[in-house]
Amino acid sequence: MVVLNLLLLCIFTTLVSAFFPYVPKYRCIEDGSCLDLAGRETPAAGTLDEAPQRPGIFKIKIEQTPPPTDDIPHEERVTRYAAQLARKNAAKRANGFLITKSDKPTTPNSNAIDQDGTDFSYTTSVYVGSKNKPMRMLVDSGAASTWIMGSTCTKPACKIHDTFGPADSDTYKTSTKTFSLEYGTGKVSGKYIEDTLGLAGFSLPVNFGVAEDVSDDFNNYPMDGILGLARFPDAAVPGFASALIEKKLLDNNIFSVNIYRASDLANNGEITFGGVDTSKYTGDITYTDTATKGGSWVIPVDGAGFNGGDSGLKGKNAIIDTGTTYCFMPPADAKSFYSNVPGAKVSEDGGSYAVPCTTTIPAEFTFSGVKYSIPSKDWVGGKVGGVKTETMCTSNIYSRDATQDGSWLLGDTFLKSVYAVFDLDESRIGLAQKPAVVTPKTPVSSIASGSAAQSPTDTGSSPDATITTGSQGSNAIASSSSVPTTAASPENSAAAVAEDPEAEAATKESSASSVLSTHFTLYIAALVATIAAAAVL
Numbered sequence: 368m369v370v371l372n373l374l375l376l377c378i379f380t381t382l383v384s385a386f387f388p389y390v391p392k393y394r395c396i397e398d399g400s401c402l403d404l405a406g407r408e409t410p411a412a413g414t415l416d417e418a419p420q421r422p423g424i425f426k427i428k429i430e431q432t433p434p435p436t437d438d439i440p441h442e443e444r445v446t447r448y449a450a451q452l453a454r455k456n457a458a459k460r461a462n463g464f465l466i467t468k469s470d471k472p473t474t475p476n477s478n479a480i481d482q483d484g485t486d487f488s489y490t491t492s493v494y495v496g497s498k499n500k501p502m503r504m505l506v507d508s509g510a511a512s513t514w515i516m517g518s519t520c521t522k523p524a525c526k527i528h529d530t531f532g533p534a535d536s537d538t539y540k541t542s543t544k545t546f547s548l549e550y551g552t553g554k555v556s557g558k559y560i561e562d563t564l565g566l567a568g569f570s571l572p573v574n575f576g577v578a579e580d581v582s583d584d585f586n587n588y589p590m591d592g593i594l595g596l597a598r599f600p601d602a603a604v605p606g607f608a609s610a611l612i613e614k615k616l617l618d619n620n621i622f623s624v625n626i627y628r629a630s631d632l633a634n635n636g637e638i639t640f641g642g643v644d645t646s647k648y649t650g651d652i653t654y655t656d657t658a659t660k661g662g663s664w665v666i667p668v669d670g671a672g673f674n675g676g677d678s679g680l681k682g683k684n685a686i687i688d689t690g691t692t693y694c695f696m697p698p699a700d701a702k703s704f705y706s707n708v709p710g711a712k713v714s715e716d717g718g719s720y721a722v723p724c725t726t727t728i729p730a731e732f733t734f735s736g737v738k739y740s741i742p743s744k745d746w747v748g749g750k751v752g753g754v755k756t757e758t759m760c761t762s763n764i765y766s767r768d769a770t771q772d773g774s775w776l777l778g779d780t781f782l783k784s785v786y787a788v789f790d791l792d793e794s795r796i797g798l799a800q801k802p803a804v805v806t807p808k809t810p811v812s813s814i815a816s817g818s819a820a821q822s823p824t825d826t827g828s829s830p831d832a833t834i835t836t837g838s839q840g841s842n843a844i845a846s847s848s849s850v851p852t853t854a855a856s857p858e859n860s861a862a863a864v865a866e867d868p869e870a871e872a873a874t875k876e877s878s879a880s881s882v883l884s885t886h887f888t889l890y891i892a893a894l895v896a897t898i899a900a901a902a903v904l
Contacts, residue, residue, distance in 0.1 A: 387878075397658075436637035439855045464503070464589035474646075476617075477639040483803055486628050486779060487692055490590045491638065492497060494565035496536025502529055504594040506624065506638060507690030508664050508789055509776075511599045512548060513564070514576030515592030524585040531577060536562050538572075546576045559604050564594075567640045573610045575891030582689050593690065596622065597663045598791060608791055617641040620791040624689055626782045628745065631804045648786035655735040657794045664789060665774060666734060674728035676707035684774040685732070687787060687796055691778030694764040700775070701766035712759070718767050719834055721751050721759040730764060732781065740801055741784050778899055 471479050478491070490503045495515065502515050516525045516534025533539045539562040547556040557578040564573045578592070598608040605613070612620050623643045627636040637644065644651065655666040668685050672678040680703055683696075696704065698717050705711040710723045730741040746764050750757040763780045770776055788797035 420429065434526075472637045472639075472644070474637075474639060474642075476567055476641050477637045477644055479637060481634075486783065488588050488590065489626055489636070489689060489779065491566065491594055493594060494570075495531055496562045497538045498536055499565060500529075500531060500535045502531060502591045503589060504592045504677050505588070505590040505690050506596070507688070508596045508624070508787075509609070509686055509688035509690050510593055510595035511597040511602055511663070512546065512576060512604070513573060513593060513595045513607045514546070514548070514555060514578050516581055517577035517579050520557075520579050520581055522581045523583060524581040527577075527586065531590045533738070538562050542574075546604075550582075550584060553582035554580070555582065555585075556580045558752075566594075567638070569616050569640075571610055571614050571616060573607050574604045575607070575718065596689075596789065598661065599663065600661045611640075612791055621721045621788055622791075623647075623786065623788045624782070625786055625801075626689065626779055628783045628804075632743070633671075633804070643786070643788055643797075647801065650801040652786070652788055652797040652801055653735050653737045654788075654790065654793070654795045654797040657796065660794045664688070664796055668732065668734065668775065669736060670733040670738075671704055671731065673705075673708050673730055675731070678703045678706060680704060685777050686770060686774050687782070687789075688776055688778050689782060689787075691769075691776055692763075692780070693778050694780045695698075695767045695769035695776040695778075696764070697768040697773055698766045701764070701839050704764070705762075710759075711762075713766065718875045719765050720762045722747060722762055724750060724758055724760040726760070734796075734798060737798070739785050739798060741781055742803065745780050745783055866902065 419664070440441055465484075481855045489506050491506045493502050494500065494505050495502050504513075504515065516528050516530045518530045518534065520530060533541075540559065544559040545557065546555065546559060555576075555578045557576050557580065559574055560577050561572055561574050563570050564575070568611045595606050596608055598606065598612075600609070602609075612616065617640055619641050621641065621643075625635065625639075625644065625647045627633055627639050633732045635647070637647070651663075658664070658665045658667060664687050665684050666687065668683040669681055670677065671680045671683075680700055683700065701720065702713070705720050705722075708720075708722055708726070708728070710726075712721050713719075715719065724747065726747050727743045729743060731738050732741070732744045748761045751759045751761055784801055786799045786801055788799075790797065
């Protein structure tokens with residue numbers, strides 16, 4: 368979500384963000400009532416079954432919030448149902464949104480991605496304040512501002528999420544500056560404070576917002592706030608990215624994002640600070656300079672279309688936004704974009720396109736002369752209106768000017784197929800195609816055991832994977848030289864992070880986890896057999 372309009376007043380800041388909290392109709396059931404997208408539960412006090420987070424550990428986990436399963440084969444439906452049950456029994460957070468923990472990455476300064484079974488949103492665990500309170504925050508390359516829900520907020524969204532306030536930290540510093548952020552139809556407002564944010568092995572003081580008013584748009588998002596990873600040098604209040612540069616915590620001020628789809632069952636998403644993980648992509652990383660030096664993550668588009676077709680869309684700008692689920696472009700551009708898709712039809716309101724559900728051609732976007740392919744399983748969404756008898760499906764690339772300035776918004780629908788590198792020093796974005804993944808027909812026992820206790824190799828990250836730094840200049844190729852195993856050292860860190868106290872506990876827990884995993888696998892296998900038998904009857 369990229370902040371596009373910044374009005375600076377003395378002590379009041381109003382921001383318009385590109386985060387677009389949009390719920391397509393196909394995510395709603397036939398009677399029109401929308402599904403509970405995030406799988407939210409509201410447990411009674413003291414009933415949570417997740418082990419408490421230990422203080423002093425700074426982790427970052429990108430989490431997914433599965434697309435609807437309309438008319439999928441019975442085998443796949445049973446497989447997904449088993450995986451859903453495995454997730455449900457894996458872990459819960461205090462805010463009531465379900466998650467499944469993934470394996471710890473093997474590369475330095477990288478952090479495991481957890482997922483709750485959908486591709487709706489991706490979040491990260493950030494430890495806030497002197498007491499290291501864990502907050503789940505949206506990983507947002509489109510926003511410069513960071514904010515979390517405040518303890519004084521009484522809105523419905525705040526009641527079902529974790530909040531943060533003065534009682535949660537001895538280093539909480541108030542200010543007189545206020546903020547107001549607009550997200551499509553939603554809005555968030557509150558006051559700026561200064562406190563520490565801990566993640567990815569380092570901790571640093573950051574100015575961020577504590578929200579006192581949060582709209583209902585956030586009810587279905589499993590996030591307690593937003594971690595803004597964009598930078599606006601002239602912003603009234605410097606954000607996380609600016610603080611990271613100022614404190615000189617990293618040898619290279621870059622961060623790399625690997626977003627994954629739930630259907631792959633790989634659980635190998637991660638965010639890496641200070642370098643790139645070479646095991647997460649194929650070929651080379653090609654860099655494109657941003658439209659403005661030191662500005663937001665907006666890059667020029669060389670072209671776009673389907674299956675090699677040319678839509679004549681060169682010269683547009685695109686925001687590369689980890690914080691938005693889908694892709695958006697103005698109606699005029701969308702008309703050209705879909706011109707070579709057989710059977711494509713625009714909706715009555717002009718805000719979306721429908722294509723035959725049997726469509727298999729890839730969507731393609733070109734940057735710096737390199738074409739990146741998006742498979743149909745990502746851009747062809749659910750059946751129009753959520754009606755199971757429909758033969759037309761809604762495209763996840765929408766015909767809406769979500770940015771208000773004509774720029775395209777390329778969110779997770781695009782990013783699931785590419786490895787993205789955001790270079791703060793050189794003001795550029797690097798992209799590399801990720802290897803194609805065929806949705807696996809994994810035996811249920813493997814899914815269940817993987818969810819409960821995965822092995823390091825299940826993440827898809829090789830033990831000898833290296834982190835490399837990007838070479839200089841636009842359109843440059845990633846260097847093959849390794850960076851130090853730790854990009855942030857105690858000498859240059861604002862605050863050194865404590866040793867991981869989970870390491871010792873992990874040894875003690877591994878045996879028990881193995882036993883539990885085996886029993887749970889047998890339970891799931893028996894359940895699936897029952898479901899299959901019922902289906903035959």
